[in-house]
Each structure stands twice: as structure tokens, then as C-alpha cells.
Amino acid sequence: MSSIKTALTDAISAELGSFIVSKSSTFACGGTIPIQGVSDTPGDLKPAGITFPFALRWDSKYSATGVGKLTFPVDPTNTMEMQNFSKLLEECEPASFGYKGEDVLDETYRKATKLDRSAFSVDFCPYELGIIDRIAQILLPNAKSDDGAHIGSSTHGVRAELYKLNIYGAPSGFFKSHVDTPRSDLQFGSLVVSLPCHYEGGQLIVRHAGHSMTFDWGASELVNTSVQWAAFYSDCEHEVLEVTEGNRVTLTYNLFYTSDIGELVGNGPTMSVKSLPLHSKIQEALDNPDFMSNGGYLGIHCQHAYAHSTKEGAQQLPGVLKGSDMAVYSVFQSLRLEIEVKSVLDSQNGLFRDQYRYYDDSDETTRKKDLSYIRRLGEVVVTETGGYEEPLQEIIDEFGDAVDVLWLTQPRHANVGMVHLTYGNQAGINAIYTYAALIVNIPKAAIRGRASDAASFT
Ligand SMILES: O=C(O)CCC(=O)C(=O)O
Numbered sequence: 001m002s003s004i005k006t007a008l009t010d011a012i013s014a015e016l017g018s019f020i021v022s023k024s025s026t027f028a029c030g031g032t033i034p035i036q037g038v039s040d041t042p043g044d045l046k047p048a049g050i051t052f053p054f055a056l057r058w059d060s061k062y063s064a065t066g067v068g069k070l071t072f073p074v075d076p077t078n079t080m081e082m083q084n085f086s087k088l089l090e091e092c093e094p095a096s097f098g099y100k101g102e103d104v105l106d107e108t109y110r111k112a113t114k115l116d117r118s119a120f121s122v123d124f125c126p127y128e129l130g131i132i133d134r135i136a137q138i139l140l141p142n143a144k145s146d147d148g149a150h151i152g153s154s155t156h157g158v159r160a161e162l163y164k165l166n167i168y169g170a171p172s173g174f175f176k177s178h179v180d181t182p183r184s185d186l187q188f189g190s191l192v193v194s195l196p197c198h199y200e201g202g203q204l205i206v207r208h209a210g211h212s213m214t215f216d217w218g219a220s221e222l223v224n225t226s227v228q229w230a231a232f233y234s235d236c237e238h239e240v241l242e243v244t245e246g247n248r249v250t251l252t253y254n255l256f257y258t259s260d261i262g263e264l265v266g267n268g269p270t271m272s273v274k275s276l277p278l279h280s281k282i283q284e285a286l287d288n289p290d291f292m293s294n295g296g297y298l299g300i301h302c303q304h305a306y307a308h309s310t311k312e313g314a315q316q317l318p319g320v321l322k323g324s325d326m327a328v329y330s331v332f333q334s335l336r337l338e339i340e341v342k343s344v345l346d347s348q349n350g351l352f353r354d355q356y357r358y359y360d361d362s363d364e365t366t367r368k369k370d371l372s373y374i375r376r377l378g379e380v381v382v383t384e385t386g387g388y389e390e391p392l393q394e395i396i397d398e399f400g401d402a403v404d405v406l407w408l409t410q411p412r413h414a415n416v417g418m419v420h421l422t423y424g425n426q427a428g429i430n431a432i433y434t435y436a437a438l439i440v441n442i443p444k445a446a447i448r449g450r451a452s453d454a455a456s457f458t
């Protein structure tokens with residue numbers, strides 16, 4: 001690789017690195033909604049951003065009517081209400097969690113109780129209170145290109161689906177670090193709503209790419225008088241620390257994309273793409289005829305997980321790119337470079353090392369390079385071609401195009417993207433992982449600045 005190319009690539013990589021870090025801080029958001037007044041009058045207008053006390057009702061075997069009722073905020077001085085609260089605690093069941101496709105009960109991993117949504121109803125609506133609009137603004141940036149068109153030619157809204165009521169009680173309710181299992185390819189996140197009721201501990205910690213956000217609702221003086229909430233991308237690791245006093249009562253919602261809702265919502269913070277240092281670093285490289293003079297591909301592995309190997313998941317991309325992925329996509333798109341989300345075969349785990357290398361004649365120094373195997377998104381490639389423990393060239397060739405990609409970041413989230421037969425001691429089926437990545441087509445120096453005429457991948 002020429003030294004100019006190396007210098008320019010390093011400059012882009014460094015800038016891209018800090019850009020991803022800065023944009024990676026958008027992975028969770030939260031808020032507080034005070035509860036005021038006592039109005040139960042239908043049609044009484046609630047002032048914006050404020051809600052009235054609300055009731056939870058549940059199927060109760062203790063109640064003569066078959067229905068238990070508790071009003072939030074819970075008043076600890078009201079003996080009747082405290083009795084209702086005790087009944088609720090007794091009638092909740094142990095909460096399981098998903099592990100390798102199974103529902104598992106294991107108190108060393110999660111100690112909490114739950115009511116399924118079919119067993120309760122609650123007079124609380126996150127849409128009415130603006131929570132869902134806020135999530136759409138922050139977590140779905142709906143990036144726009146220069147001409148104002150939405151990326152992926154669609155705008156996305158948020159649909160929140162009530163999932164469970166959970167109680168994490170003292171002395172030791174908790175949920176160890178995990179990621180949530182998406183319930184469909186359209187699920188992108190989770191919303192947790194903490195109902196007003198005294199407790200301590202039980203901090204929710206959400207992590208992504210070296211950043212972490214802590215929601216310590218129990219420590220807030222508003223814990224008794226406000227609804228507090230947090231939403232985050234499903235692929236972000238999170239945990240609930242031990243509750244040391246009281247009961248932490250939450251509603252959880254699964255968050256889904258809705259597609260093509262026009263211009264009604266989603267006009268969240270728009271980035272001024274052209275003023276970004278990353279934009280000028282790439283422009284500088286493109287202006288230099290010695291940078292990738294014969295054209296080629298730049299690759300940026302996605303920082304978030306996507307359902308990139310299913311048809312439904314792939315149909316949503318690139319419109320549903322999250323946080324920093326959408327930001328990076330927008331920068332390259334604003335430079336009028338052809339950029340696509342692609343499925344990349346895992347070539348990092350020594351599978352192809354040494355076997356599949358070639359010499360790049362265009363470089364003065366003959367250096368060995370790894371080829372990347374790239375394909376459109378949306379399906380698991382199944383081949384009956386057999387291999388030994390390690391996949392052979394002919395298997396890999398069935399996956400897609402072998403391309404020389406200049407990678408700027410490391411892979412992160414793997415999906416099974418290809419399966420093939422194995423022989424050896426025992427015949428079987430082997431899975432090869434794929435990663436979702438942004439692949440940018442850099443035109444030859446001679447035609448840069450004009451519309452790219454580069455061919456796209458198959
Ligand atoms: O209660 C919380 O803050 C988070 C709960 C959670 O992670 C879950 O239900 O999957």
C-alpha cells in the first residue's frame with residue numbers, strides 16, 4: 001500500500017473511530033413524569049408532561065370480585081392500599097428469562113416476579129405522556145440525505161407493546177447482565193417504566209461500546225411521586241442491581257419499528273453532516289488522486305446487531321440502522337458515495353488465513369491481503385457442498401463476491417449466515433457466521449466527483 005494511501009486511510013480510521021465513539025453515546029434515553037392532582041374525571045385535561053394517579057388491576061384469587069386494585073403512587077400510610085400491595089406481591093409469579101431459545105427460571109441470574117399482560121391492566125399510556133415520541137426522536141434518528149430524502153426511502157415510527165409487569169423486591173431482587181431477545185425482526189429496543197413507589201437500589205445499568213448509563217430511580221426524591229422510564233436498544237447489555245429496600249415495580253414494553261409513516265414523526269435531531277471532521281477527512285482523501293486511485297471498497301463493521309440474515313430483517317435496512325451506524329452511513333451518503341449494508345462472511349477466526357490470499361500487483365511492495373466474502377443481506381446461504389473441519393474455497397465461493405475491502409473497524413455482532421456439510425470423523429453441518437457491515441464503493445480517482453459508475457455487488 002502506498003504511503004499516501006496509508007496516511008489517508010489512517011486519518012479516516014482515526015476520525016471514524018472517534019466519530020463512532022461520540023455517536024455511540026446514543027443508545028439509551030430516559031425521563032421523569034411527575035404525577036399531580038387527583039382528578040378521576042373523564043375528559044379532564046392533563047397538563048403536558050404530567051399525569052394523574054392511575055390504577056393497576058389484576059386477576060386476583062384473593063378478591064371477592066376476582067379483581068385486585070392498587071393505585072399509584074402507592075401511599076404507605078393507607079392501610080387498605082398496603083394490604084392491596086401485599087396481595088399483588090403474593091399473586092405475582094417468579095419471572096423467567098430467555099436463554100438459548102428456552103424460558104429459564106434461575107434465581108441466581110434473575111430474582112424477580114411478574115404478571116403476564118393478560119393478567120393485568122393499567123390505566124397508564126406511554127403514548128399519551130409523550131414517552132414514545134421521545135424514544136422515536138432519540139433512538140431512531142431517521143437520517144436524511146442532502147436532498148432531504150429519508151435514508152432507505154422511508155421514515156420509521158415506534159410501536160410499543162406492553163410485555164410484563166415485574167417486581168424486584170428487597171432484600172435481593174436483581175437481574176444479571178444480559179441482552180434482550182428480540183421478539184421479531186422489527187424489534188429494536190425495550191422500554192422500562194418504573195411505577196411510583198418507594199424502593200432503594202435496583203439501578204438499571206445499560207452499556208454499549210465502552211459507554212454506560214445508570215438509571216438510579218430509587219435514589220431519586222421523585223421515586224414516590226413520578227413515573228420514571230428508560231429505553232434502550234435491545235442489543236445493549238444491561239442489568240438490574242440488587243434492590244435493598246422496598247419493591248421496584250416496573251412495566252416493560254417491547255419497542256418495534258413501524259414502517260413508512262410519512263413525515264408525521266421521527267423528525268429527530270438532524271446532524272449537520274457536512275460540518276463533521278469525518279466528512280472533511282474523507283473528502284480530503286477523495287480529492288487526492290493517490291488515494292485508492294483504482295477505486296475499491298471501504299468497510300465499516302456495524303456497531304449494533306441487526307437481523308441481517310433474515311429476509312424481514314434485511315428489508316428494513318438501511319432505514320433501521322441504529323445510533324452510530326446510521327450516523328456513519330449518513331456521512332458517506334452525503335458525500336454521494338455508494339454505500340450499502342452487506343453481509344460479510346467471518347474471515348477473522350483463522351478460517352481462511354493463509355489459504356486464501358493473493359498478491360496485489362498494483363502495489364509496489366507485494367503484500368499479502370485477505371479477501372472478504374460479501375453478499376447481499378437477507379438469507380442464510382445453505383450449501384450441500386461438503387468440507388472438512390475448515391471450510392474450503394469452493395464452499396466459500398458459494399457465499400458471494402470475493403472483494404478486497406479496506407476495513408476501518410473490527411467486526412462485532414455475528415449471525416449465522418451460512419451452513420455447509422462437514423465430513424471428517426463424523427458427517428455433520430457446520431455454521432459460519434456473518435457480520436453486517438457498511439461497504440462503501442470508492443470510485444477510481446479519474447472519475448471521482450462525478451456520479452459513481454461502479455458496479456454494485458450481486
Ligand atoms: O427492570 C429493568 O430495569 C430492566 C428489566 C430487564 O432487563 C428485562 O426485563 O429484560
Ligand SMILES: [Fe+2]
Nearest residue numbers: 178179180238
Ligand atoms: Fe432486559
